[in-house]
Amino acid sequence: MANVAVADIPAKNPSFSLNIDWSKLATHIVLLLLVIVWTLPTVGLLVSSVRDKDQLTVSGWWSALTTTERTGGGRTSGAEAQKFVDGQFVIEGNLLSEDEKGRTISAFGLTNKTFGENPVGTSVVPKAGGELSVFANGDYRWVSDQEFDFSRGQRVLYVAQIPPRFTLENYVEVLTSEGIDRSFINSFTVTIPATIIPILIAAFAAYALAWMQFPGRGYLVAIVVGLLVVPLQMSLIPILQLYNNVAPMLGVEAKSYLGIWLAHTGFGLPLAIYLLRNYMAGLPKEIMESARMDGASHFKIFTTMVLPLSFPALASFAIFQFLWTWNDLLVATVFLGVGDNELVLTGRLRELIGSRGDNWEILTSGAFISIIVPLAVFFSLQRYFVRGLLAGSVK
Known part of the structure; x- marks a missing residue:
């Protein structure tokens, strides 16, 4: 029998070391928990929206598959x-x-x-x-x-x-209700201009605060930052009083689309200027200097260079502003009114539910119907969202 060296015999229980990055693992676990916490209510809302009305009133969405x-x-x-x-x-x-x-x-x-x-x-x-x-x-x-x-x-x-019974009756009831089509049109009429107007104004203001030298620029930036913390509810009444006093002088009706456009523009401008100004201030200084040496004016630099490079920040704010304006009820009620021809989608859903919540079971389906358009906007601009938001928040 041949002699076998002891070193040639493999160990029966070889020992090994397992290197685990505990900090990375903890980060992944926390992120997973956050995703679950944010996703669970949405899942519950979706399940509730397709449940039978009778079951929805007596049991929670987690019992949707049980009798x-x-x-x-x-x-x-x-x-x-x-x-x-x-x-x-x-x-x-x-x-x-x-x-x-x-x-x-x-x-x-x-x-x-x-x-x-x-x-x-x-x-x-x-x-x-x-x-x-x-x-x-x-x-x-x-x-x-x-x-x-x-x-x-x-x-x-x-x-x-x-x-267990699942049905689309709740969606049919909302979509076939009287005035829902008009409310969709009203929401688009309010939201699209109320998103574009503050972006146009804020882009010019952000460029001026980032690259133009003039007295008091620092104080203006400080004022913009201070306006970010002013609650909408506190500024709503003064702005409404000012608008009601000025609108008749300009021949503008008190309850009109122009009023609500101006209101949403005023409420959205501080964040828009802050976000765009920080983003534009981070653009390469050499590009601006080269353009000035070639004789380009500030307007030329802004329209041909700064504005295209700032598209991620513009898209980030556009998503925020569109979501806020589309889901708004308070400003629309105050500046536009509650008539059948003026109600936006959120106002129409409130009317369908009733003042006492008699038809609250259609709230779930109405919520998903109302978020279809914001989701489409978000997914179409999501590749610019994080990049523009982070770039404008760390400067």
Whole structure:
């Protein structure tokens, strides 16, 4: 037998070291948790928007795939519906309405005290006599040896099991509601100019604050930064009073699109100027100096060089401004009004839900309908979003 060196024999339990970057792993875990926290409500909203109204009112979205239990009631037919069958008087029918078809009754009773005490298939004795039986599919059979003599049927209370049901009825109800098409048009009429106008003004102001030398430039930048922390609700009333005093002098109606455009422009300008100014200030100084040596004016430099290079920052602010304006309700109500021809989409959804929330089940479908356009805008500009936002926030 050949001799085998000990060194040639592999170890049975070789030891190895596992290097784990714990800080990187912790970062990934935190990011995953943040994604879940932000995504979970959206998933719940989506599931709720396609659930049946009855199920939505009695259980949460997490129980969408399970059978839910709901109480209800129905009434039998009167004595005029009785038939004489095999020597007995019989009243037959179904307790469930057309909207309740598909439910399964598990128990029933005739009064609040006996509510749900009798399993389906058993018989109870109503005050009018005879024996009343209720079955799982909602059918009932009331049998008596004596002729029935009453004008109103017997009230029957029951416990029903509702199987999971998904439907697009909530979306259909919102999309077919009166005035929803006009509200979409109003929202576009408000949002598009209210996004473009502040970008145009802020771009010129940002270039001036970034590359033009004039007295008081630093104070203007400080004022712009200070305006970022002023809540919209605090400045709304003074701006409204100022607009109501100036608008008649200019021949402008108090409730008009021009008013709401100016309002959204005023509220959006501080962030727009701050973001664009920081981005433009970070552009290479050599390019500007070369253009000036070639005799280019500030306007020429701005339109041919700075503006194209600042497109990521412009796109970032455009996304923010579009989202804020599209989802706005307060400014639109104050400056545009609440008439049927002036309501924006958010106002129309509020009217559909009702002042007391009577139709709150369509809130979920209405929310997803309202975010279709902002999502399209975001995904079309998302490649510029992070780059423009970060570039304008670290300077």
